Amino acid sequence: MKKIAFVLLFLSLSPIFSQQNIDNLLAAGINDAQRFTSDYLNPATDGLMYSMNHGWFNSAKAKKRFGFEISLVVNAAFVGNDNKSFVLDPTNYENLDFRDNPGVARPVATAFGDIENVIVVVEGESTVPGFPPQDAEFELPTGLGESNINFVPTAFLQASLGLIKGTEIKARFFPKVKTNDAEVGFYGFGLQHEITSWLPADKLFPVAISGLIAYTHLDGSYDFTNTNIVQGEDQRFENDTNTWLFQVIGSTKLPVFNVYGGIGYLSGKSSTDLKGTYRVQSGFVSSEIIVDPFSIESEVSGVRGTLGAKVALSFFRVNIDYTFAEYSGLSFGLNFGF
Template identity: 25%
Template sequence: MFTAIKKHITLWCTLTAVLITTSTSLHAQVNNIGAFLRAGAEDATILTKAYLKPFPTGFGTGLNAGWNESATAKNTLGFSLQIRPSVALVPGSAQKFDISELDLNKIVVADGEDPVTPTIAGNDKQGPLLEIYENRNNQNRKLGEFNMPAGSGVSAIPAPIVQASIGLLKGTSLAVRFFPQTEIGDYGSFGVLGGAVKHNLNQWLPGGDFWPVDVSVMAGFNRIDIDGDLTLDPEGIRNPNDPSLVENPNPDFDDQQLTTTTNAFVFNALVGKSLPFISVYGGVGYQKASFDLEISGDYPVNTDVAGQTFYNVLTDPVSFGIDSESNVHMLGGFSLNLGLFAFYGEVTLADYFTANAGVGISFR
């Protein structure tokens, strides 16, 4: 038995590594936004928010799935260890956006280019050529140009989930998700922290112990931090009239960082039935996610001086948050218990359809 458990845990570790790599690979697409800073902090913020708009909803919906094994809490000191990846499907309307509809100050879409460009969840096809001017309404001074980055080519946003659950007293159980902040290849670092509490309601309802179904409520929270490096090298020489020249005479372009934090919260009311080998459940709930992004470090931004291109330096130029669009949802799922091992499945019906499935060790 212990050999089988050891092999099972080894499989979990392998699958977890694959899932994290997949998730961070998607997130690594964010590194392409360094080019946005060529137009300055304000336009870079507008473009970045539009490009990343599907991420908090898709990633947050995925993180909010998979907390449940049944509609009842685990028995006292019951335990399970699970790997339950989720995939949220991004609708077509969120896979692209129109740059011409953004309130940009220095950027225009080049003549002959299609202004519709992929979001991070869109096609793996390079976006239109954008031109940067000192003032988009006065296009006599062109400062540079760049192409919008391609989408990831993945319209399904994955969320890797590994969790442990334990039964407490009074029909209450606790689930925990944790992965320490870890460097993942060239993608940057990745860390997870989360927890959920479930409580049975039958014990508090009139005749509830004799009801043919189990009724419970649960609340969960996730936090995922993903960091990565950016690369935006200077072109030409520094502007001698750069406003930041005195306070930052020696900028460090090797320490450019992108830091993101995703927080996801979910509340579900569940009803279901547990039989000896299978449990089924359904419910309704409310979920919310927020995505915070910060670009820190020194960045060169082209500027025109007497017909020549120099660069100014921006420090810590971008910081913003995006809230998810998904709120009320319905869900349904099951767990199949075969001795020590269990199999899980769950779907969530919301703005972004989400499927969650996995395997685990479970008892009581």
């Protein structure tokens, strides 16, 4: 469970720590570091928001009053090739430029990319009067592409309970987990209502149609003060992610095997803050003390479509579905209920 919790929040952040010193990024100045980090992390934070919203439903048929189901849901949102790199244009940066062919824009890796040996230069400050400044030169981080990881996973427990006619409430959560350095929690709530339950011939119809509204929240932090990445105190990343899903669902309602699908709209926002005190040792801000350097935000919105199937054997059910979206994904559920 702890390993899954770490993946949820820090899959997107670990390449920076493992492959490149944050001191190098901050050496270019806060604005440049913020711009690069935002472009670098966007595919990971966006993919996380899509992955968080897979698996909300496996049928359009609402449960009867006090009928319930408990599910273990595992999701994966896939990152396409278009999101494995971004074009870094030095003219949009204040102090950062490429060592080779300076001033010329070129693709560089995102958190899911694999573009190596991209060397950049940050003009330094002169420490001795009369001597030219010493430039800082370093390699930009690559991403998880070198490990052939091209998806953002999520996993959680989900419960559904039937209430009044045609209505069920849903809740999903990942228990708050805290390790020595990391802490992450995840929860969500949904309301599903079956429209066809109000039709006079409901029991004769072979299909059910319903609507779903769901909210999901993730928050976490990672304290890396003791890693000596860069000198300073109370150094950490903090993340806060919130999403809304609006979905129309249709499904068959047969005893054993059923198919289901739906059209929905996802909207979400993720904020990641770099907190703490940093003493940068090189580049444009050499020896400068920086407090709470920057905050980056990412927003997603778009239509999604889902197709899936479910097999029911008494109180045990298995379902699998695929969602077509900007970050398409696969969802698998093990469900127990009455």
